[in-house]
Amino acid sequence: MPLPQIESVHAKATTPHAPGRMKRSRLASIVCWPFLIVCVLLVVFGLIICWSAVQTDEDYSFSRQLVGVAIGIVVMMALWMFDYRKFGALTYPLLIVSAILILSPHLPIIGRTVMGATSWIYIGMQVQPGEFAKVTVVLFAASLLAKYNGRLDSAREYCKCVLLLLVPFLCIMTQPDLGTGLVYLFISAVVLVMGGARLRFLLITLGLFIGAIACVFALDEVLKYQTADGTWEYRLLQNYQRSRLFVFMNQDSLSTTDEGYNLKQAMIAIGSGGLFGKGLGFSTQSALGFLPEAPTDFIFCVLAEQLGFFGVIVLLALYAALIGIAIHIARTCGNLFGMLIVCAIVGMWLFQILENIGMCCGLMPITGIPLPFVSYGSSFMMVNFAMLGLISSVYSHEMAPTTGAGYGSSR
Numbered sequence: 001m002p003l004p005q006i007e008s009v010h011a012k013a014t015t016p017h018a019p020g021r022m023k024r025s026r027l028a029s030i031v032c033w034p035f036l037i038v039c040v041l042l043v044v045f046g047l048i049i050c051w052s053a054v055q056t057d058e059d060y061s062f063s064r065q066l067v068g069v070a071i072g073i074v075v076m077m078a079l080w081m082f083d084y085r086k087f088g089a090l091t092y093p094l095l096i097v098s099a100i101l102i103l104s105p106h107l108p109i110i111g112r113t114v115m116g117a118t119s120w121i122y123i124g125m126q127v128q129p130g131e132f133a134k135v136t137v138v139l140f141a142a143s144l145l146a147k148y149n150g151r152l153d154s155a156r157e158y159c160k161c162v163l164l165l166l167v168p169f170l171c172i173m174t175q176p177d178l179g180t181g182l183v184y185l186f187i188s189a190v191v192l193v194m195g196g197a198r199l200r201f202l203l204i205t206l207g208l209f210i211g212a213i214a215c216v217f218a219l220d221e222v223l224k225y226q227t228a229d230g231t232w233e234y235r236l237l238q239n240y241q242r243s244r245l246f247v248f249m250n251q252d253s254l255s256t257t258d259e260g261y262n263l264k265q266a267m268i269a270i271g272s273g274g275l276f277g278k279g280l281g282f283s284t285q286s287a288l289g290f291l292p293e294a295p296t297d298f299i300f301c302v303l304a305e306q307l308g309f310f311g312v313i314v315l316l317a318l319y320a321a322l323i324g325i326a327i328h329i330a331r332t333c334g335n336l337f338g339m340l341i342v343c344a345i346v347g348m349w350l351f352q353i354l355e356n357i358g359m360c361c362g363l364m365p366i367t368g369i370p371l372p373f374v375s376y377g378s379s380f381m382m383v384n385f386a387m388l389g390l391i392s393s394v395y396s397h398e399m400a401p402t403t404g405a406g407y408g409s410s411r
Helices: 002-013 018-030 033-054 062-081 084-089 091-106 129-146 155-172 178-194 199-223 239-249 258-272 299-332 336-361 378-399
Strands: 111-114 117-122
Touching (some): 018 378, 033 062, 033 299, 033 378, 062 378, 084 091, 084 129, 084 336, 091 129, 091 155, 117 129, 129 178, 129 336, 155 178, 155 199, 178 336, 258 299, 258 336, 299 336, 299 378, 336 378
16 A cells, blocks of 8 residues: 555656755654744743843843853754764763763862852853753663663662762762752652662662651751851751751741741742733842842742733743653653653753742742743753753654654554
């Protein structure tokens, strides 16, 4: 039955205009149009909110954000055209690159310390290598678990995987950057679950993780010391980290600490937006300086204040569409490595979205985790575009109609 169709295609190829049509057909085959359209809408919407947030803050430059988007598009196109399967054999090189990127801010010449964290390097412009390491961590974790073909039954191999996946987290905690470290852990957890690790192993790991957190707090109480001015300092956790957790667990104290003040102002900004907001560019909490780090950590509050509940619903709808299409790509992908890459990226986005919005509403502890495609930060935007490129590469090399199942089909 397919023979007449093949012959007709060859017959068309003999016409003078066939090459152009074939190129257009090939382009259409490697593009997941619903995914691309949602990405464009989300990026444009995010840039509008970011522009509005930086107008009243001289410490931020919107042109720098546009530069990050421009470079990000180039990176996305490069990864899109690149065959992602070639990363599958680079498990340990990817781990080494991740460690080098994360530890590079400790170099004496290019390293920079900002707000108590040695997370930046200066190479003509200030960048955050820990952000770029998210790309290599995703590829490393996916390539590591893909070697087990979807079944990780050996306790020894499971422990080996967990120890290797902990390396990026331990490296980032030398800065320290707990927010980015939590993102690494969540990426690793998603890949372990989707990579076929036994449920018993996962539950034991979760129990050990909770126990480790309790031990850290208990040990910190033992090791704390009193400074000359009478305040207590902790050795394992920074005072502001403990304060953020205290505020989350006891929100009646919103006015007694800096973190409590930040959360209180965030809630005021969200509540004052009402149904349709005060209008784009019109806000009081961020414009008058009440809302800290408005273009980065608390940009969701800017959105809620200026565009109200309607604007929040638009953003959440775009996120839902982006993640829904990505999940479809993962579900119908015939390659385990590609499926794990997409799942890791979706898990990373979900964690960042839930944490950022949750902390603004008092539902999650306050961390420095930005909002994907919306928060200010050129490094952050480049990384998000790189993730889009990886997902597009998986689609074009595994699911495009010329090589597999197209969007909307199933296997």
